[in-house]
Amino acid sequence: MAKDSAAFKYADLFAGIGGFHAMLDHAGGRCVYVSEIDREARQTYLRNWVEPLHPSQHPVVNTDITMATPEDGPVDVPPHDVLAAGFPCQPFSKSGHQRGMDEARGTLFWNIARILEERTPAVVLLENVRNIAGPRHTHEWDVIIETLREIGYRVSSTPSVFSPHFLPPSLGGTPQVRDRVFILGTYVGRERAMSETDVPPTVVRGPVDGWNVHDWDADWILDDDSAIADLSQYRLTADETAWVNVWDDLVQRMWSARGVRLPGFPLWADAWIPERGLDPFELEALPRWKSQILIKNARFYDDHRDVIRDWKRAHPNFASFPESRRKLEWQAQDSASLWETVMHFRPSGIRAKAPTYLPALVAITQTSVIGSRRRRLTPHEAARLQGLPRHFSFGNQLDSASYKQIGNGVAVGAAWYVFRTHVAQNCNDLPQSLVRSVLRASDGPSADSVSLDALATEFAVSNLPALHMPQTA
Template sequence: MSMKDHFTFSDLFAGVGGFHAALHSLGGRWQFASEIDAEAAAVYDYNWLRPLREAEPDDEARRRYRVSGDIVELTEPVVKVPRSDVLTAGFPCQPFSKSGFQRGMAETRGTLFWNIARILQCEEKRPAVVMLENVRNLAGPRHRETFATIVATLRELGYRTSSRPAVFSPHLLPSASGGRPQARERVFILAHFVGRDRAEHPSAFDDPVVSPAAFANTWSKHDWDLSQHLPLEPEESVEQRYFLESAERKWLDTWDRILHAVARRLHPGERMPGFPIWADDFRSVEDARALIRDAEALGRPLPAWKQGFLLKNAQFYERHADVLDPFRFELDAFPASRRKLEWQAGPHRPLEETVIQLRPSGIRCKLPSYAPALVAINQTSIVGGRRRLTPREAARLQGLPEDFQFRHTLPDGGWAEQRDAASYKQMGNGVNVGVARFVFARYVEQHADEIREHAANVVHAVSRGAASS
């Protein structure tokens, strides 16, 4: 293989290697990785660096294949990250996530973008192409200034980049292009070096490299079938620890019976309630209105959305009180969040035919076409009404190869299986391989002429890798 058939990449905030898998499949060769989480770094090492070490003939060469740690120590006061053709970074999302405080760059972790910028400003370390990834909220209204700052900084450092990010989810990408049945919108910021004058010229302010609208006429998110396209493991091969506990089964069984009883009373063409059902607010409409008035009189008015849900639940209760009341005793024994249910699965069907999440906001039921986004906290989707997705199935949702393992390399050269909690967390924090691969390849293709000026090998390798897939 000639040198132009591959390119080098550095993998910052590497997690367990989603970017590594994507770029390796396009002809990328690992140059450097950093990850501060020790368990994620150990999984990265086992899957990606251990094979490289084993292929080296001598001990000195093997020692370079390791995952480095804190990016701050690697960039301050001097940059210790080696030069590579491509730099990827799924920099921490918590400062921008809706599940956090959304402080953006006002929070310490938000400033880690500046550590990426320190690498880009070093002429001798400067990569030709940069690919950053973060949560959808980074491009939302609360972080408009933050996103603009990132774009302006990249241009000041000589990188051409769009004023708008590529926002993409694996469930909006056809299976043949690397899509997976998971709703997971993420922001991708891509840039390539052209020099400051060209980067800041208005003609360089192009649109995002790709958007889901490109597939509107050929692909629909409703074409997914989770059991078929993931695929799910046969139930008999799934270990017992992934099946629901008795209390969890009780919650779902009770709600299944409630929904069945309500569905039998619906008029032809009438749908199940689309609003959250709150068992604690099963009361008359008159009582609901009194509650709203009392809150107003006390100077603590309820927000409009809550008033609406209270009245909808009251109307729902009044209509179905005779079938709901027999379940009150069972529901009262549940934890508060399990007395709430969000039905997002269209016409009524048994809960075992939906994808379920046990969320802090309640039990959510969705169509079994595609899964909700994997998250780093304990909301792993339940399938078949009986069990959670396994770590292997979560890895498939993220597009990782079948031979990917949740294992740690041991000092003696052996390995150990990782605890499930860490595996789920890593999948929730990870980048989707198929989306990263697709967006990167499309970006290089569309900007091939300019990228070729500084890294012709990237263009050649990506073109070769994309054509062979």
């Protein structure tokens, strides 16, 4: 039997493909319980995190957390020191008669609360979309915080919102804007939890250690094309290439004729008419956002009608493009070409962004297009964008399932940063074996999720001449 040298044990609920697992293993923990209802995600988790282990180290694997948390019986979850959960957001009852644990009943958060109530792990770490702490979910937020305090967890009423692109590469950052709410609690007993409520958030949303988010480079998470099996399936089609080429010609013509890039508002080529041709009564009947876009497009046409006319004459095929491909949103600042940007082919049009940090991965296949590579991001690269290591594998499953799993996943670096910060802040109320293990772990949870170029750039930027820093006496 393999010796268990782990400093602490943890349960991984709504585990997905193992974002929490990656960083908690890095912290020196051992997973004793994992729950994931989606079969394909569970298989990915097992392939990467469980099957490589000695059988004696395998966690209990659950497929439905509701079956392990009966309302009037013991929970079927082994003791553990840390509970992590990227739980689904569900609406709670708004009866007005109950609060906390009672009101959470009937939701999946209640199942988490049942485990916390019975096992009282030292730390609870929850992750959810940013909207859980937004104005439309004030009631849900209050119920979550009240429930945790009733059980005995000291938590902040202020959400910790964080994104992996705020972290430098050496601390586990990746070039992805992915704002998520983290809720962290330390078990101190009900009396203290209900009285010690003036708790600041664990982290503040913003760059860490002076990292400039504009120093990110999307290339740092890319694989060499020569290393990608079936590379052709990620290449742009002839139609997609034509869409980009035609729009890129407009970018070049604008720069040549006007010395400027395209404006930042959505360009709707079908709405390019003189402003005097707009019907004020029709504009009044439209939502304000839409009427403003139409007015801006008309003014753009009036200012550049000669460039637009020549461009359209040069590309008669543009009229046959799908409607959504006759729309472009330029968010790429001073990029010289569409082929130097990161693009997304969205139902609302083509969006182009600077090739620094990427938009949040989502659980659908609107996959980022890397203009310089003329192809889409692969699932393996998307996993690295979430901070997972290079050896992470999806096996032979369909790419659509892999993209979905990544889009639903937890950013490893962001989770590690908030967890480690919480442990440091609460070290006097936590098991010292847990504290020592977490604080002694290396700064970055997945050292190879970004290329060595990222670390070299971070080092170079951090060692700029003193004239770039404020001078002090």
